[in-house]
Amino acid sequence: MSEEKGTVKWGVMGTAGIASWGTIPGMQKAKRCELYAIAGRSLEKAQAYKERFGFEKAYKGYDALLSDPEVEAVYIPLPNDIHCEWVIKALKAHKHVLCEKPLAMNEGELRRMFAAARDNGVILMEAYAYLHSPYICRLKEIISSGEIGKVDYIDTAFLTQDYSEDIRLHKEQGGGGIYDVGCYCTSMILSLIDSPVKYIKADAEFGSSDVDHMASVLIGFEDGSRASFNAGMILGTDTSDRYDRLFIHGSKGYIRSDVEYNGEGELSFEVTVKNSNGEKVTRAETVYAGSNYSMEMEQMNECINGKALPYITEEFSIRNMRILDSILDAVGYNDSKEQFILTNGTVIPAVGYGSYLSTENGGVQTILDALEVGYRYIDTAAFYGNEEQIGEAIERSGIPRDEIFLCSKVWHTDLGGEKTLRSFEESCRKLKTDYLDMYLIHWPKNDGNDEEWFEKVSGSWAAMEELYEQGRVKAIGLSNFLPHHIRPLLEVARIRPMVDQLELHVGYMQEYTLSYLRKEGILPQAWSPLGRAKLINDGVVSNIAAKYGCSNAALLLRYLNQRGIPVIPKAASKERMKENLDIFGFSISADDMSYLSCLPERGWSGEHPDEV
Template structure:
């Protein structure tokens, strides 16, 4: 199998515990180069994970003609400038979610990708999971009838000090967690948004620590989300929920986003309860494999530009509602 030479632009935590291990597992990935704000940090990642090259600046990585694809896990406020730089340097780009701070930024980046003749995809590793594909299949197949209401939640520990707590860095619960709920909802409902109502609790620094909202779609389906960084600071506590209610039954899942290993959800139809058991591989590896196939084989990105823009527009509506 052909391999894609990957570079990683930044040494964020999500790269270390999620995406880079996924790259190592992906057969189509050649772990080629890592760039940090300092050469020392980049060299540590090179030694820890087995990159071939390390760079002490992001620009040096973009100038390396061997690099075919770049993963960008930088703080949210830095996505747009570095995505555009990478695209204009002729690199295919996988950018961590949320790709833009608003729909205008998101649209602009995809326009630059098209003009540059390279690929751009937003990184939602969980959407590549066979678990999500099974959920979508049950919904689309009418197992629970017509979907009328979807309830989602993603609540995690609070943070004493983290980039999530700073508005100028693109922090806040909606950007960090809410985007999971909105993408899940949009993956399951094939209709346009007609109404959004939301409320939030803010920190002293001005970021939303918790946000809840109601979404109505043109086909009459409703959905809710509840997200927050509000559980104990000294724990790894989290709470995930996806309940889907239809005219014939319901689906209930409490599996974590990006769950790996054995996972299951239950389908309730009348008096019958069906448990779907699914073996879930490393979602980040699936994501890297899919984007690599897009480059090598011309496959369509699993997460399209239209989907990313639609999700950004929905998040814009929520942020406008809460005054963020």
């Protein structure tokens, strides 16, 4: 530490607007905070900040600042898309890091950052300055006191101007209203409702640059509470206008506030409760808040000095990022993902290996080949008859079990509580594992005349919930379930299905079911993603694939990936296996996505969940 009683020497990586009008002035007011170094891509601009704010040193380039051994902590206000890169570089340089929100573009990045912080023995905190305000503390006090009863609904909004030109308009840099101001709304909601997320429903309006300009979101929580918010950039162009609101409803009253996010000075809001006569009584509350940025810096300094723990915790940042990921998926912002993260944090690779019929000739070697070329998701089922081969292949591969995502399914003849538990144990025995990453109900019915299907399915689901709660399964879900199968299950399920594996490909997209799954927060997953010969050899598919210099299979898989759907293609040869993994080096244009989406039906297996 610095010689002056715990004063921390800070470096600022970047000359972004929020640094100049928010964080750096807050640093100037904060106790035990020394403005030591500033870095920018332009030395001229860094020098200007040095003179303006009183930094001791100015650097051209961020690496130069990180190489300075005097710098103890850094503040990073860089574009969203390069947060991960520079945060990890700073952590590896053994600098404590305060990084602007949103800390990452997705939960995968976020987890890598926090892992780097732990590995290097330094502190990482996400910069939500407003959460350090006494205004937020007072809201929490009122809720904790029970004055307004149990919170059952929160509504908030953060709307700003649109921009003629701004980094927020560039998708490749993490632009859009959800990343920019929606994250304030989600973090506010999570600060006031302490319950796991049950579902997320969202819609958004996109501009010409493919970033969201207005989003509306509904979040349901396991304790029965709900929250909604509006976030976006729609209040005229370059007007500097904004609109903020917060409404917190409880069983005994409510709080209504127009205080701005990051508001300072005298902040007033209303609290309304019912008296003993049932009459509503409203009072005004006023809280004085200084610079949130100053309080944020002082809290970070206390953490660096070993006198406090980060107020914005790793757990909080992960929960918030997970919600943002789900919202961005729901509105169609994300057009390519190498992994999908469920609401409980389970990570599913975007491309898995479908083992049905794949092992008939090659047996164990086929699975070894799949693992060798890079697959870390193996999909199987009791019905496939190859679980023992897969278990042997994984054991022989030498790859640690926790690096492989392993999914199996209970066959429809084993539906019912006790039967499902026995089938699960048998699958684990054959696969040589004591847990599964995902377990699915393979089909909803024995056949079209199965009148007792729901009784058996609900019994199986209760058994799977038990396995999930015991930690024997990381994710539970369905396969080949349509909306009319899922609706009654949702009425009795304690734990909602997380995944529904369906036949999905360009020639058979089941759009009604996809829409339903999105609304219910259930991740669709594609089996038979290449359709059959009639689809994969189609001339239209070949012509579009030629434009991108890829195989027909890669085009079809990439289409589904851009629709936010993980895939589990089959392949017997190593060449085909590699081909099916190689879908992330190109992007299908909006026009070609539209064209492919409008192709007539073809390549359907003919298998219907009510007739199997």
